[in-house]
Amino acid sequence: MKKICLGLSVLLSTYAFSANLHYSLIKKESGKEGSTLLIVGGIHGDEPGGYFAPMILSRYYKIESGNVWVVPNLNFDSIVKNSRGINGDMNRKFAKIETKDKDFDTVSEIKKLILTPKVDLTLNLHDGQGFYRDRQIDKNFNPKAWGQATIIDQQQIPNAKYGNLADIATKVNQETNVGLIEDVHEFNVKNTNTKAQDKAMQQSLTYFSITNNKPAFAIETSKNITNLSQKVFYQLKTIEKFMNVMNIKFSRTFELTEESIKKLLNDDGMLEIPPTKITLDLSTLKPYIKFFPMSKDKLVYNSNNSLVAVIKEKDEYRIMNGHILVSTLKPEFIEFEHSLNDVSLIIDGKKTMVKIGSLINAKNSLQVDPINGYRVNIIGFSKNGVTNEVGIKVEPKDFIKTYAIDKDETTYMVQFYKDKKFCGMINIKFEDEKKSKK
Numbered sequence: 001m002k003k004i005c006l007g008l009s010v011l012l013s014t015y016a017f018s019a020n021l022h023y024s025l026i027k028k029e030s031g032k033e034g035s036t037l038l039i040v041g042g043i044h045g046d047e048p049g050g051y052f053a054p055m056i057l058s059r060y061y062k063i064e065s066g067n068v069w070v071v072p073n074l075n076f077d078s079i080v081k082n083s084r085g086i087n088g089d090m091n092r093k094f095a096k097i098e099t100k101d102k103d104f105d106t107v108s109e110i111k112k113l114i115l116t117p118k119v120d121l122t123l124n125l126h127d128g129q130g131f132y133r134d135r136q137i138d139k140n141f142n143p144k145a146w147g148q149a150t151i152i153d154q155q156q157i158p159n160a161k162y163g164n165l166a167d168i169a170t171k172v173n174q175e176t177n178v179g180l181i182e183d184v185h186e187f188n189v190k191n192t193n194t195k196a197q198d199k200a201m202q203q204s205l206t207y208f209s210i211t212n213n214k215p216a217f218a219i220e221t222s223k224n225i226t227n228l229s230q231k232v233f234y235q236l237k238t239i240e241k242f243m244n245v246m247n248i249k250f251s252r253t254f255e256l257t258e259e260s261i262k263k264l265l266n267d268d269g270m271l272e273i274p275p276t277k278i279t280l281d282l283s284t285l286k287p288y289i290k291f292f293p294m295s296k297d298k299l300v301y302n303s304n305n306s307l308v309a310v311i312k313e314k315d316e317y318r319i320m321n322g323h324i325l326v327s328t329l330k331p332e333f334i335e336f337e338h339s340l341n342d343v344s345l346i347i348d349g350k351k352t353m354v355k356i357g358s359l360i361n362a363k364n365s366l367q368v369d370p371i372n373g374y375r376v377n378i379i380g381f382s383k384n385g386v387t388n389e390v391g392i393k394v395e396p397k398d399f400i401k402t403y404a405i406d407k408d409e410t411t412y413m414v415q416f417y418k419d420k421k422f423c424g425m426i427n428i429k430f431e432d433e434k435k436s437k438k
């Protein structure tokens with residue numbers, strides 16, 4: 001997988017479009033000595049606590065000593081479908097799997113990663129049913145429940161670094177249980193005694209790991225907690241306690257509270273679809289966008305959010321953030337031409353050179369200077385008889401709002417053409433009158 005940077009301070013994952021979405025591996029390395037933690041999210045595609053938490057971690061945490069490797073979206077095809085497993089339960093394929101199984105490559109690759117000598121400990125993230133308690137209370141609180149628990153397969157792995165599984169899980173939970181949102185959310189250690197008692201768990205990721213002498217735990221938040229930000233809060237809190245145990249130092253750009261996580265989850269991230277050279281702010285995007293120029297060639301895209309996927313369905317493209325549909329693009333298939341890099345614009349009366357692909361802000365007006373050999377189409381603006389919209393001062397009131405690409409209806413596409421070929425675009429955002437009057 002190729003990593004590129006769009007001037008943002010985080011890594012961006014590139015996906016080549018195919019029927020199968022590939023998971024991301026984001027290696028957050030401090031450059032300083034220390035242990036390495038592998039975090040695997042999204043093995044079950046209908047457990048959002050298990051994949052939004054590692055996405056937040058990969059975007060907003062900095063590792064100061066030791067290393068954290070993050071796979072936020074292992075079963076990505078199932079995540080975008082909000083299904084436990086479109087090819088069956090991936091977490092029951094670690095003891096044996098047939099080569100023709102559609103999960104074969106993913107399972108084989110993640111096994112290899114777990115066994116990498118550098119990896120000291122693996123966490124497998126889930127949302128489980130109910131609230132685990134060691135004695136029967138009612139249908140939600142009982143020994144058969146999985147939620148709000150740190151799961152171990154056995155007490156310990158003799159002679160392994162971090163092999164005291166029960167002791168570590170107990171210590172982690174004690175610390176996680178300080179500052180709960182609600183008392184019933186307390187975490188407990190669930191030992192599945194896999195070798196003796198649990199045929200199903202013998203086929204799981206964690207059991208594969210521990211039978212290879214490598215410590216592994218599952219963190220389960222509860223499906224009964226419906227608030228995603230609360231699940232992510234508990235997942236991150238528990239992961240941080242594991243990092244403490246492993247002496248991995250970290251910093252983050254926010255305070256670990258449910259409130260701040262809610263804000264981070266509301267930011268869907270940026271999406272760049274390279275032939276357009278445009279970067280879309282997914283949080284502000286309208287649910288449906290027409291006339292979006294696309295190439296008929298293989299679809300490639302980049303996002304700073306590892307849960308973003310662009311999926312072709314019939315003649316439209318669905319932009320997903322995990323299982324959440326962010327927007328649908330109705331493409332205008334067109335040939336691309338890449339000779340144009342910068343254009344001269346007059347923004348609010350001031351002349352500036354602007355790179356193709358930029359998002360620019362304006363207060364009152366936009367005017368595109370004529371470019372020899374190129375034609376300009378300002379989407380949402382039209383003037384009788386004019387086919388090349390250069391040299392015209394355009395103001396917000398001149399636009400037809402339905403052509404805006406954002407929910408606030410303030411952002412418009414300015415598209416450039418050479419003959420019938422598309423040369424890229426610039427998005428212009430007019431300051432929101434309602435907001436600026438405050």
Ligand SMILES: [Zn+2]
Nearest residue numbers: 044047126127
């Ligand atoms: Zn699960």
